[in-house]
Amino acid sequence: MNPAAFLIRSNAARMYRLGVASRALAAIGGGYALSALVATVSAIYFPGTRAEAAIFGMLISFVIYTLAVMWVFAVRSAWRAWLGLLLPAIPLALAVLVHLYLRSAA
Amino acid sequence: MKEGFRQSMNWVHTWSGLLVGWVLFMVFAAGTASYYRDEISFWMKPELHQASLGLLPEAEVAGKAVAALQQRAPSSPRWLITLPTGREPGVRASWSAAPVARGVAEPPLEHGVTRRGRFYSAVLDPATGQPLAGTRETRGGEFFYRLHFDLHYMPAIWARWIIGFCAMFMLVAIVTGIVTHRRIFADFFTFRAKKGQRSWLDAHNATAVLALPYHLMITYTGLVTLMLMYMPFGPQVTYKGDQQAFTAE
Numbered sequence: 088m089n090p091a092a093f094l095i096r097s098n099a100a101r102m103y104r105l106g107v108a109s110r111a112l113a114a115i116g117g118g119y120a121l122s123a124l125v126a127t128v129s130a131i132y133f134p135g136t137r138a139e140a141a142i143f144g145m146l147i148s149f150v151i152y153t154l155a156v157m158w159v160f161a162v163r164s165a166w167r168a169w170l171g172l173l174l175p176a177i178p179l180a181l182a183v184l185v186h187l188y189l190r191s192a193a
Numbered sequence: 194m195k196e197g198f199r200q201s202m203n204w205v206h207t208w209s210g211l212l213v214g215w216v217l218f219m220v221f222a223a224g225t226a227s228y229y230r231d232e233i234s235f236w237m238k239p240e241l242h243q244a245s246l247g248l249l250p251e252a253e254v255a256g257k258a259v260a261a262l263q264q265r266a267p268s269s270p271r272w273l274i275t276l277p278t279g280r281e282p283g284v285r286a287s288w289s290a291a292p293v294a295r296g297v298a299e300p301p302l303e304h305g306v307t308r309r310g311r312f313y314s315a316v317l318d319p320a321t322g323q324p325l326a327g328t329r330e331t332r333g334g335e336f337f338y339r340l341h342f343d344l345h346y347m348p349a350i351w352a353r354w355i356i357g358f359c360a361m362f363m364l365v366a367i368v369t370g371i372v373t374h375r376r377i378f379a380d381f382f383t384f385r386a387k388k389g390q391r392s393w394l395d396a397h398n399a400t401a402v403l404a405l406p407y408h409l410m411i412t413y414t415g416l417v418t419l420m421l422m423y424m425p426f427g428p429q430v431t432y433k434g435d436q437q438a439f440t441a442e
Contacts, residue, residue, distance in 0.1 A: 115358075123426050130427025137431050138442035144427040145420040149364060149413065156365045157372075160205045161198055183430070 109165040117172040118155035122148040124179040131186045199373050206369040213359040213366075219340070220356060224411075226337035231280035234333025240325060241282050241316075249319055251276055257322030258284050265303070266290060266313070277319050284322075287314035342419075357423050360415045367408055370401065377402060 129144030130137070159168040226233065235241060258274045266272070266288040275285040289311050293299060302308055305324030306315040315324040332339075339345060344352035374380065381402050384395045401408070416423065428439045 123424060126424045127426045127430050130431045136442065138439065141427040141431060141439065145424045146417065148424045149361065149416050149420075152361060153364050153368050156209075156362075157202065157205065157369060161201045186430070 106165045110159050110168050113165070113168045113172060114156040114159040117169065117176075118152045118159065121155050121172050121176050121179075122152040124176055124183065125151045128179050128182050131183065199375065202369040203373045206366055206373055209362040209369070210366040213362045216355065216359045217363055219344075220342075220359070223337045223340035227334060227341055230334030230338050232334065233337065234331075234335060235281065237331045237333040238328050240328045248277065248279075254284060254319045257319070258286050258317055261317055261322040261324075262286055262288055265306075282319070283316035283325060284319050285314065286317050287312060289313070353419060353422060357416065357419060360412055364409075364412045364416070367405075367412060371405070374398065374402075 126144035126148040129147060130141040133140035133143050135143075155172060158171050162168050162171060254276055255274065258276075262269075262272050262274070269288040269290055271289045273285075273287040275281075277284055290313060292311055303315075303324065305326035305328070306313055316328060317323065318325050336345070342353060342356055343349040344355065371377065380395070380398050384399060385391050421428070428436075432439045
């Protein structure tokens, strides 16, 4: 008998636990990555002086993090949670890469 | 997560609060105590009580401190003198000194003077300008102040990341708590006593909503205070690592 049987009663329970673990990872790691990207993009593209832009990005990043965590646990499945983080992250990451590329080219 | 948005947010509220609340409780306790940082230090150093009896004219106290520094560190590039206040009766004098030559032993420290690297400091008696040597070595209220963000029991840098994580999920707990709460205004005036868990929940709602702006403020400012450590990427990219330029602007 599986010694951890008292923990994992059924396949459904196991799936539920995996889902929670996946979402926790998405919330903590993915949320941080997304908010870091928002902070960086804001520092690059926000109008105003670059100091204002950088500070605005840092200030808004904690709000983005909160919203990301809420999103991750609000949606129907863990896959959707990851997808919802990935979709905004892709254009943001591209925006950062474009900036770095243009700068190195200049 | 669960059926419906409110239920899911309620789940997040419970778990994020439960998991980080323990650390946060210590941070709150230490932070509250450090409002009285100077008073706690003063209370813990009865040797200073005599110095607080009469506040001498500032010019006289400053003159004594300058004389004391002139005597101990005449060639130092920098002196710092903090005059006594109602909260701190001693004169704090600090100075930096040139490093001793290689192989030469460090000169012995005068009683009452402490050293950290090339930086010396002492608390002087305002009346005489002499170091208060008999003062017991306690960090007093300073302990709680550092405990609030350095946790004392581990390297400070780890502690700050742990606290940042806890503060971030406290922000999550607060916001999910708000969105979970359907009748936030009406419930504020609701208290059902002697109903077991229901009473506890009502009390939780009332106290949490009462101080809600304060809770949001302390959480967010806690994160913002160390935001350059938690979210350094923006300035890193736009300033190319030129930290000084960012600080200057």
